[in-house]
Amino acid sequence: MRDAITGLIGRYDQLGRYLDRDAIDRIQGYLSEAELRLAAVELINREAAVIVREASQRLWLGDPELILPGGNAYTTRRLSACLRDMDYFLRYASYALIAADPSILNERVLNGLDDTYKSLGVPTGPTVRSIALLGDVVCEMVAEQAGVEAASLSAVVRAPFEHLCRGLAAA
Numbered sequence: 001m002r003d004a005i006t007g008l009i010g011r012y013d014q015l016g017r018y019l020d021r022d023a024i025d026r027i028q029g030y031l032s033e034a035e036l037r038l039a040a041v042e043l044i045n046r047e048a049a050v051i052v053r054e055a056s057q058r059l060w061l062g063d064p065e066l067i068l069p070g071g072n073a074y075t076t077r078r079l080s081a082c083l084r085d086m087d088y089f090l091r092y093a094s095y096a097l098i099a100a101d102p103s104i105l106n107e108r109v110l111n112g113l114d115d116t117y118k119s120l121g122v123p124t125g126p127t128v129r130s131i132a133l134l135g136d137v138v139c140e141m142v143a144e145q146a147g148v149e150a151a152s153l154s155a156v157v158r159a160p161f162e163h164l165c166r167g168l169a170a171a
Helices: 004-015 021-032 034-062 076-099 104-110 113-120 124-146 150-157 159-170
Strands: none
Touching: 004 021, 021 034, 034 076, 034 124, 034 150, 076 104, 076 124, 076 159, 104 113, 104 159, 113 124, 124 150, 124 159, 150 159
């Protein structure tokens, strides 16, 4: 797995070039967001169970048929698998968040996931909504903790969740 800085340096190294103004600006941007990224990842590490529980409750409120007989989260086994997957998405989103590189989610999560879900009969619509809800909950909690507006966190904190949502929705 690589982060935004290693990826950037790697590209310049392959070209045999010194870091130019654009590269320096991108590194400066990464470093200026570092405190926010660290706060978000620390919160995720500390509150993962709470985040998953809150996001899942919001999902069930919005789509109660998922937990009713015949729904994809009906039965303890299916519900557990759903919560496990939400935790999985949250963990990988935290890696991409700290790395400032959501493309790492392609190899680690998205490639092949759609085929797996289709073969198991898991609908991607509710999965995409659950990931978006995870992003909402994390942004709200970080905003509350850091004393900033949740909307201002979107570009940084929400980016890996949005990348996962786009990747699953497009598949």
